[in-house]
Amino acid sequence: MRALAFLDGSLADSEAAHLRVDDLGLLRGDGVFETILVAGKKARELRPHLDRLARSAAMLELPAPDLAGFERAARAVIDAWPEGQEIALKLVYTRGVDGDPAGTPTAFALGVEVDASIRQAREQGVSVVTLERGFGPDLAERAPWLLLGSKSISYAVNMAALREAARRGAQDVIFTATDGSVLEGPTSTVVLAKDRTLYTPPSTIGILPGTTQYALFRGAEKAGWTVKVEPIAAVDLAQAEGLFLTSSVRLVTRVHTLDGVALPDSTAVHRELTAAYDSVYSG
Amino acid sequence: MRALAFLDGSLADSEAAHLRVDDLGLLRGDGVFETILVAGKKARELRPHLDRLARSAAMLELPAPDLAGFERAARAVIDAWPEGQEIALKLVYTRGVDGDPAGTPTAFALGVEVDASIRQAREQGVSVVTLERGFGPDLAERAPWLLLGSKSISYAVNMAALREAARRGAQDVIFTATDGSVLEGPTSTVVLAKDRTLYTPPSTIGILPGTTQYALFRGAEKAGWTVKVEPIAAVDLAQAEGLFLTSSVRLVTRVHTLDGVALPDSTAVHRELTAAYDSVYSG
Numbered sequence: 001m002r003a004l005a006f007l008d009g010s011l012a013d014s015e016a017a018h019l020r021v022d023d024l025g026l027l028r029g030d031g032v033f034e035t036i037l038v039a040g041k042k043a044r045e046l047r048p049h050l051d052r053l054a055r056s057a058a059m060l061e062l063p064a065p066d067l068a069g070f071e072r073a074a075r076a077v078i079d080a081w082p083e084g085q086e087i088a089l090k091l092v093y094t095r096g097v098d099g100d101p102a103g104t105p106t107a108f109a110l111g112v113e114v115d116a117s118i119r120q121a122r123e124q125g126v127s128v129v130t131l132e133r134g135f136g137p138d139l140a141e142r143a144p145w146l147l148l149g150s151k152s153i154s155y156a157v158n159m160a161a162l163r164e165a166a167r168r169g170a171q172d173v174i175f176t177a178t179d180g181s182v183l184e185g186p187t188s189t190v191v192l193a194k195d196r197t198l199y200t201p202p203s204t205i206g207i208l209p210g211t212t213q214y215a216l217f218r219g220a221e222k223a224g225w226t227v228k229v230e231p232i233a234a235v236d237l238a239q240a241e242g243l244f245l246t247s248s249v250r251l252v253t254r255v256h257t258l259d260g261v262a263l264p265d266s267t268a269v270h271r272e273l274t275a276a277y278d279s280v281y282s283g
Numbered sequence: 284m285r286a287l288a289f290l291d292g293s294l295a296d297s298e299a300a301h302l303r304v305d306d307l308g309l310l311r312g313d314g315v316f317e318t319i320l321v322a323g324k325k326a327r328e329l330r331p332h333l334d335r336l337a338r339s340a341a342m343l344e345l346p347a348p349d350l351a352g353f354e355r356a357a358r359a360v361i362d363a364w365p366e367g368q369e370i371a372l373k374l375v376y377t378r379g380v381d382g383d384p385a386g387t388p389t390a391f392a393l394g395v396e397v398d399a400s401i402r403q404a405r406e407q408g409v410s411v412v413t414l415e416r417g418f419g420p421d422l423a424e425r426a427p428w429l430l431l432g433s434k435s436i437s438y439a440v441n442m443a444a445l446r447e448a449a450r451r452g453a454q455d456v457i458f459t460a461t462d463g464s465v466l467e468g469p470t471s472t473v474v475l476a477k478d479r480t481l482y483t484p485p486s487t488i489g490i491l492p493g494t495t496q497y498a499l500f501r502g503a504e505k506a507g508w509t510v511k512v513e514p515i516a517a518v519d520l521a522q523a524e525g526l527f528l529t530s531s532v533r534l535v536t537r538v539h540t541l542d543g544v545a546l547p548d549s550t551a552v553h554r555e556l557t558a559a560y561d562s563v564y565s566g
Contacts, residue, residue, distance in 0.1 A: 004304055019302040019309065021287055021391055026302065027375065029312025029437040060439060061446055092310065098395070108304055112381070132426045135417040136461075143415045145447040147440050154312040154437030156343060157430050163344055164428040178419075 003087075003111040005076035007069030014110065023106050025094025029154030031106070032056035032094075037248045038078055038087035038111070044248065044281060045211040046074070052151065052211065053091055059150040063105055065093050073109035080111075087111040088249045094153065117171075118250050125254035125270070126171040126245065130234055131161055133175035133183050137231065140206030148206030158186035170257070172245060174237070177205065182232040185245050189213040190232065191252070193242035193269050197226040205231065212246040212277075219276035242266035244273065252277050286370075286394040288359035290352030297393065306389055308377025312437030314389070315339035315377075320531045321361055321370035321394070327531065327564060328494040329357070335434065335494065336374055342433040346388060348376050356392035363394075370394040371532045377436065400454075401533050408537035408553070409454040409528065413517055414444055416458035416466050420514065423489030431489030441469035453540070455528060457520070460488065465515040468528050472496040473515065474535070476525035476552050480509040488514065495529040495560075502559035525549035527556065535560050 004014035012018060025031040033056075034049045043049075050067045057065050070091050081087050094106040140148035147154075161173045174190055175183040182190050182201055189210030192199045198220050203209040217227040237243055243255040243263060254270040256263055287297035295301060308314040316339075317332045326332075333350045340348050353374050364370050377389040423431040430437075444456045457473055458466040465473050465484055472493030475482045481503050486492040500510040520526055526538040526546060537553040539546055 002305065014305065015303065017300040017302055018304050019300055019306070020298065021301050021375070021393055022285065022297065022395070023302070023309065025309045026306065026314075026377070027316070027373070027436065027438075028442055029435075029439050030442050031309075031439075033310070060443065090310070092304070094309070110304055112305070131428060132422070134419070134422045134426055134429055139415070139417045143417055145414060145440065145443045146417055147443050150439075152312075152439040153310065154439035155310075156312045156314075156433075156435040156437035157428065159311055159313050160343065160428045160430050 001082070001113055003077045003080045005073040005109050007066055007073050007107050009072040009076045011076050011080055019106065020097055022098045023094055024096060024098050025092070025106055025153060027098055029152065029156070030060070030095045031092065031153045032060060032062065032151055033153050034091045034151060035248050036074070036089040036091070038081070038089050039281070041078055043074055043078065043089060045215055046071070048211045048214065049091070052209065053093060056150040056152065057093060059144070059147055060152060062093065062095060063103065065105070065107065069107065070109060077109050077111040086114045088114050092153065114249055121171065121253050122251055125256040127169065127257035128172045128174055128245070128255045129165050129168050129170045129259055130174050130176050131164060133177060135206065136178045137181055137205035141204060149203055149208055151208055161186045176234045180234050181205070182234050182237065183207050188245035188247040188250065191216065191244040191246055192232055192237065192240040193244070193266070193273065194240045196224070197228055199228050199230060199232055201232050202229050210246055212248050212251065215280050216246055216252055216273060216277045219280040220273060222279065223272070223276040225276070238263060242269035242273070244270070284365070284396055286360045286363045288356040288392050290349055290356050290390050292355040292359045294359050294363055302389065303380055305381045306377055307379060307381050308375070308389055308436060310381055312435065312439070313343070313378045314375065314436045315343060315345065315434055316436050317374045317434065318531050319357070319372040319374070321364070321372050322564070324361055325564070326357055326361065326372060328498055329354070331494045331497065332374070335492065336376060339433040339435065340376060342427070342430055343435060345376065345378060346386065348388070348390065352390065353392060360392050360394040369397045371397050375436065397532055404454065404536050405534055408539040410452065410540035411455045411457055411528070411538045412448050412451050412453045412542055413457050413459050414447060416460060418489065419461045420464055420488035424487060432486055432491055434491055444469045459517045463517050464488070465517050465520065466490050471528035471530040471533065474499065474527040474529055475515055475520065475523040476527070476549070476556065477523045479507070480511055482511050482513060482515055484515050485512050493529055495531050495534065498563050499529055499535055499556060499560045502563040503556060505562065506555070506559040508559070521546060525552035525556070527553070
């Protein structure tokens with residue numbers, strides 16, 4: 001099941017052709033996106049996702065996106081979706097057709113089902129490998145043209161890293177910087193739990209600020225955790241009481257194996273953090 | 284003017300919609316491409332371009348492309364184009380629709396006109412800035428998941444670098460590695476002329492092997508030049524007798540200004556190298 005809507009709120013057939021071949025989103029990966037979890041007909045962290053879409057668009061010097069239009073499109077997809085089923089809701093925004101003098105962006109919301117593999121990962125956790133990302137933590141601020149920390153649709157490397165993980169018998173990846181510090185997953189944020197404190201790296205090192213990580217930190221603080229945004233050394237990942245990947249659709253996913261080595265059992269911490277995260281959306 | 288053809292050789296309306304919004308080429312920049320110059324109804328370096336398309340596809344673990352089909356599509360575009368006008372002919376190949384169990388790639392050839400700015404650059408040369416690319420020359424071989432040296436459609440960074448150049452009053456970019464060596468342009472290969480020798484960096488440092496650079500080297504060797512593929516230090520760029528960016532559509536373009544400083548006049552060397560390049564396609 002898929003549902004497609006445009007920014008005027010109109011629904012369209014997701015299996016029909018809607019894009020020209022000379023859309024710069026396709027020819028150049030020149031665009032940005034967000035993926036939002038919709039549960040119980042509610043889009044989680046909608047405002048932070050829209051703000052981040054606008055932030056990514058600004059990094060790519062795209063026209064400011066019509067956020068009210070994206071909300072309309074999101075609403076149309078949600079309304080069209082069967083009751084009781086989660087949606088992975090993608091908002092996509094590209095530079096539009098190459099050479100268009102009006103520079104009209106391409107924009108739509110697409111709802112897709114949550115993958116069975118992601119549901120399984122939420123329950124059972126994942127095996128992760130660390131992979132070099134090849135840059136230092138000071139590069140992003142110095143070289144904004146590298147678009148580090150933007151959520152551009154130029155995701156070929158992110159997808160290749162996940163294939164490399166599969167080749168090594170794992171399901172996901174944590175990227176590391178040249179100084180041995182932790183960056184992020186190809187589609188997730190890294191969170192580490194130790195001594196009743198949650199850690200995540202700062203986005204200034206060239207990573208995407210995590211909406212789910214942020215929600216988790218809010219919930220965890222209320223539940224008595226300390227939260228810290230600071231650099232994490234990759235060598236410390238295996239020393240934690242819990243290592244997690246967070247993202248909109250996978251929620252708080254436990255890492256049970258790192259680079260082929262089983263980590264200490266973190267199911268109790270995972271249960272507690274999942275409850276803290278859930279508390280943000282209940283009641 | 285644009286002309287679009289699919290791999291069965293059929294022409295289609297380039298201004299109509301042909302792609303689904305959930306094409307992985309658009310959602311993830313997950314695909315590869317080539318741009319070929321067609322002059323006098325002949326596609327230049329067609330075989331090297333097709334081979335490189337296949338090489339990029341292999342790096343992204345896409346199915347092997349139907350090269351005969353791409354040749355058919357290219358032929359259809361060329362046949363449909365007005366006599367006497369050059370074509371920038373793009374071959375595009377993506378992973379196809381997300382979740383398609385058959386995994387059928389999206390593939391087409393698109394002819395577009397050669398930009399006026401490129402024609403001007405061929406004649407008048409360009410002003411170039413060096414920009415950090417943020418990685419070392421040994422990374423590509425160690426970390427194939429970073430897809431360095433593939434021609435993927437995830438080109439958002441390449442486009443952002445060109446905008447940064449414009450911001451600095453220049454028209455193009457030469458990327459440098461963390462060790463101060465020269466990589467490539469966002470859409471071109473760097474060639475340096477000194478003491479009757481042409482230099483270009485080896486593709487093993489994580490750059491695209493240049494089809495036009497290769498043709499130029501063939502022609503220049505016949506004209507008595509020595510050609511060398513070896514690392515180039517960025518500090519040596521300004522010391523050359525000629526600095527050039529080569530690409531299919533811009534041909535051999537002279538760099539007249541580097542990081543705001545005028546380079547020694549290289550018009551004579553440029554004329555000689557252009558003749559050597561042209562000789563590959565004449566007679």
